[in-house]
Structures are given as structure tokens and as C-alpha cells.
Amino acid sequence: MLGMTGRQLAMSAVTAALGLVTAVAGLAGATDVAIAALGLLLTGLLLLVIDVRRRQGELAGRLKKMAQRQLTDLRRTERLQHLPAEVEAATRRSLSVLTDEFQLAVGRMETAGTSTLTGLAQERLAAAERHVEILGHLADVTATAKGVADLKKNVAAAADGISGLRREVLGNLDDANRENKRQQVALRQRVDKLAYEPVRQVQALMQLMSRVNARAALPATGGWAMEPSALLRLVQLVDDTRPGLVVECGSGASTVWLAYALEAQGRSGRVVALEHDEHYADETRHMLSSHGLTDVAEVRHAPLVEVELAGQVFNWYQPDAIKDLKDIELLLVDGPPRASGPRARYPAVPLLGHRLAPVARVVLDDVDRPEEQEAAEAWLTEVPGLTRDTAGTDRSAVFAYRRPR
Template sequence: MLLSSRRQRVLALMCAVLGASSVGASAGGQWRIAAAAAGMLLCAAVLILVDVSGRARNLERRQAVLSKRVDGLFTQQKREATASRSSLTENAARIIDAVESGDARLLEAVHAAHGASDRLGTVEDGVVRLEEEAARQRQTHAGFRKEVFGVIRDQTREVEALLQLFSRVSPRQPMPSSGRWALDATGLLNLYALVQRDRPELVVELGSGTSTVWLGYALEAAGTGRLVSVDHLDEFAGHARAAVDLHGNRDSTEVRHAPLTPLRLGDEEFAWYDRSALADLDGIDMLVVDGPPKVTGRHARYPALPVLLEHLADDALVVLDDTDRSSEQKIVDRWLETVPGLRREPVLVGAQAVLRYTRPGAEVA
């Protein structure tokens, strides 16, 4: 693990404390304290990234030393191979001389040549193994370097997105954690910006959680609209409902439990939300697709658009999360190929696909 040193754990704890302080201060209207805490949080996050980067450089130096040792052994083996080849050539010449002179040294030269040939084969095998090991070491080094810089880049973006979110939202209670199973901060920031831009009257979210609370605050800031969030697990729906109640968004946000049921589309079988839980939702201005989880089946989120297409408004947004995964990318491609009036919009932050649906023949202002 990258955050394994004592110093890194202390900095991570500082980030947590400063983040909580910033949220608490903003909730209490103490904006100067909140801004100061947010600034210190950013500094602590930068210190973590710098420390991780330093550890990565140390690992790179160790990798370079190991590669240098492997190269040295490789050079030594090549020298031995060259010497064995020279010995084999000399012994071959001795054989020729012995044959031509009829000398009794023929047998001795033959034995010596066989021995040199065996040694040469052993050395050449060793050279091949060292070449393969050197190639593996170079590949491992390049992969590790790419992974470390990827982690630093992604964590920096997430910190930036969180700071932007908390500058826009003053939560009444501590916010649920982002990332892992929940939407990450960049995805939440993208959803918040879309709500502020389009001001949808009805938002439907497939897959409840952290995003449910953030979307509730986004609609509150926009001054219009309601959110219906659906989850296939009753336990998760209960957690989301409790979070909504805690933050006081019950009037604008509804969480529904819709267990997965068999669904057939053409020649394909899916496990998808119980359609009766969505039957009354018409004129959906914004559809957020973050479920079902991919473990429930191949292209698990594909049915969202075919099933709910007739429930969308004449001009609607469809947002699919996790489009950094190949399965979600294929879902977007299938939607664009099969749904008339659907086109892709640019995305500034987050791993989401934003699609604009305009119903064919509809008059859109």
C-alpha cells in the first residue's frame, strides 16, 4: 500500500480532521474558518502526494540498481559465451589438423570440442534467461511508474472536485463518503453542474447512495425539481432514505426499493429493477444510471434506456456512470446506435457519459 508510513497515516488523519472541520464550520456559517480548514486540507493532501511521490522515486532508484545488476550479469554471461565460442573454434581447428596429420590427438580434440559445446549451450541458456528477466524488470518498472503517477493525478483531481463541491454546498449534516462503491467527487461535481445548468423538474436515479444526498442539495440550490432514487437492495435503500431524512431533503427526494426481476429484451436476458416501481414516472428530465452493479450480469445497465425511453421528457439528459469501464463504453455505443435522437455531449470532469435525448418529431424550445 502506498500510504503505509507513519507520516502518511498522520497526514491522512489530518485530512480527515480538517475535512470534518471545514464541513462543520460551513454548516455553522463560519465561512472564514471553513475556508482556512479547506486550505489546510488541500495543503495536507499535497503533502501526502509529495510523500507518496518521494517513496515512488526511492522505489524507482532501487529498481534502477536491480536493473543495473541484471545488465551486469547479462554482460558477464555474454563474455563467457564469446569465450566458449572461441574455445569451440580452436578445438574445431585442432580436429581438422589432427585429421589431416593422422595424429592420435584426434580423440582428445573431439572430447574437448564436445565439452566446449555443452558449456556454450549452458551459457547461452543463461543469457536467454537473463534477457527475459531484464525485460520483465523493465516492464515492471514502467508499469509501477505509470501506476504511481496515475494515483497522484486522480487523487489531486478528487481533492479539487471536493473543494469545488463544498464551496457550492453548505450541508446541514456530515456528508456520506464518496468513492469506491459510491460516486467519486468528480462524478458528483459533474452531476451538480448539470442540475444547475438544466434545472430539471424530475430526476430519476438508478442506484441510490452518496449521490442521492448531493443531488438533493443540487435541486435545492436550483430551487426546483424532485428526485426519485431507486435501489435493488432494501438495506441500501433504507440507508439512503435515512441520509435524506438526516439532511432534511425529504420533501424533494424519494427513495424507492425495486428488487431485481427477470427482464427479456430481444434475445437477451437481464436482471433489472421491478418495472412497477417506475411505472408512474413520466416526463423524466434527467436519468442518472448508476445501477444495477455489473456483478448482476453482462451489460447490467443497458436496459435503462430501452425500458424508460417512453418515460423520458421530449428533451432529456441521460447520464451513465463508470464509463472508464469497457462494459459501460459498449452500452453507450449500443444506445447511440439504436436510439434515434440520442447524441453525446462533452464532459469536463468525471468518468461519466452525458447523452442528450431529443424525441424525434417533438417541438423543443
């Protein structure tokens, strides 16, 4: 129930009092007083009704205004509900609609004049402007976020690339350091060797010279030819084993020294040298002839041809040059030259191994080189009965062979 104002309460009290007076006057027989009181009562009731009606009108007006305000708020709420729940969901369509509404409101305001601009239009205009501003910021933020995401991906990819490059560089540095240390050790060894090697080679050459009565100028040693220390070990091996057949892969100074060593044995031992280069073969023949050793040593021209071993192709001496050789008691491997192909000297033992005597020696020159070391290891692995002798020099290795039973 609606509350009564103070004035309505007072009028109600007066009316009630007049009603009581009228009733008392009627009961007392005071007709005039009762009529007068009744008139006043009616007048009071009329005034009360009028005041109530006026009050109701005011309330109705207020209620109407409240209803209009609620309707306006409801419409605003409905409009706000149609806005995106998240700013990121704003699209060009919403921007277009708001832009159209904004332009329509501006057109209406321009038509009606600035004097007709209402609070609602101002609010709508402000809301549209704020939304446009928010969308602009959203576009900037979205673009920035996308750029940051792409940048992060690029940075991550670059970081992975740098990490891989760093590992590769560090690995290369480690390899380079190891190789540098190896070269330093090898260089130090060579420098140390220079301090005594010339003296050692001179001593070996003097011992060689004392063993023979040369009938012509002896060929130079060292360089492409075997060193004096290796030649001395070879001559000592001939003295110790007294071979009947010596086969040499390559020819030159070593052929002359071997021939002298065999001649000193006073028996029918001989040397067969295989030479791929016809010019060098002729030079060696000339040296043997000048020393009177053609009865002891023979040089065979054997051009290099392709031979296949275990699925690999090598350049080696023509097989026809060795087909009559058997019971080789000393095999000297000093050719073909390294320039003829990879592992150039490896085929010697696989191709001549079955032609070795039951007990024989194999000498490999230039064993300080990696390819010759690889060939030596392969021989020891593949040839039964072949072992490495402790005797040798810095640049040559000696192997003992005993045919398995």
C-alpha cells in the same frame, strides 16, 4: 563337313598314290606289281576307314558330353526361371520348397556318403543356401523399409502437429504480448493519474462543499460511491439544465448531492432513486432524513427481476417501480451493480427511453469499464436522438437526448 586330321590326309594321299600305281601297273601288264599295289591300297583304305571310325567315335563321345552338359544347363536354367523375378515376391511357399529340396539333398548325401557328393548337388546346396540368405536379408530389409515408412508417417504427423502447435503458441504469444502492452499502457496511465488524481478529487470535493450548506455529515465519496469530480459535474449539470425530474438507477451519496442541488434551485424539482437492496434503500432514506431532504428525494425499493430485450434476458429493476414516471429530464445510471449479471446497466435507456422528456440528459457512471462502454455504444446505435456530449469525467459519460419529431 567335318575337317580331316593331318594323319587322315597323309593316308588319303598314300592311298591315292597306290591307286595310281595299281592302275599304271595294270596297264603296263605288271600283274604282280598291280596285285601288290592293290593289296597295299586295300590295306590303306582299311586303315583310313578304321581311323575315320575312331575319329567319329571320339566326336560322338564329345557330342554326347556336350549334349549332357547342355541338358544340365537347360535344367539349371529352367530351375532359375522358376525363381521369383523380384526378390520381394519370394514367399514362404518357395522357402518351404527349397527347404524340402535342401533336406532331401542332405538326406541323399548322408545316405550315399560324402564321397558321392557331386558338383551338381554342391551347386544346388549353395544355391539353396544363397536363396535362404537372400530371403533372410529380404525379410530384414522389408521390415526395415516398413519401419522406415511408418517412421516417416509418424514424423510427418508429428511435424504437422508441431507446426500447428507452433502456430498456436505464436498466436498466443502475440495475444499475450498485445495484452501485456495494453496492460502496461493502462498501468502507466494509472500511475501517472496517481500523481494528480488525489489533488483533483480534493479540489472537486472542496468546490462541492462550497455549494451547499450541509445540515448533517455528508456521505463519503469514492469507492462504491461516485467520485467528487463526477459528483461536481452532476451538480453543475443540474444547475445548467434545471431538471424537474431526476431518476437515479441506484442510491447513495449521489442521491444526497442531487437533492441538495435541486433544493438550491428553489423550484419543485425532485429525485426518484431506484434501489434493489432494501438495506441500502433504508440507509439512503436515513441520510436524506438527517439532511432534511425527504421532500426533495424519494428512494424506491425495486427488487431485480428478469426482463427481456431483443431476445436477451437481463436482471433489472421491477417495472412497477417506474410505471408512474414520465418526462425524465435527467437520468443517472449508476446501477444495478455489475455482479447482478452481464451488461447490467444496458436496460436503463431501452426501458426508460420513452419516459424521457423531449429534451433530456443521460449520465452513465463507471464508463471506464468494458461493459459500460458496450452499453453506451449500444444506446447510441439503437436510440434515435441520443448523442454523446463532450462534457464528462474519466469515469462518467454524458449523453444529450432530443426526441425526434
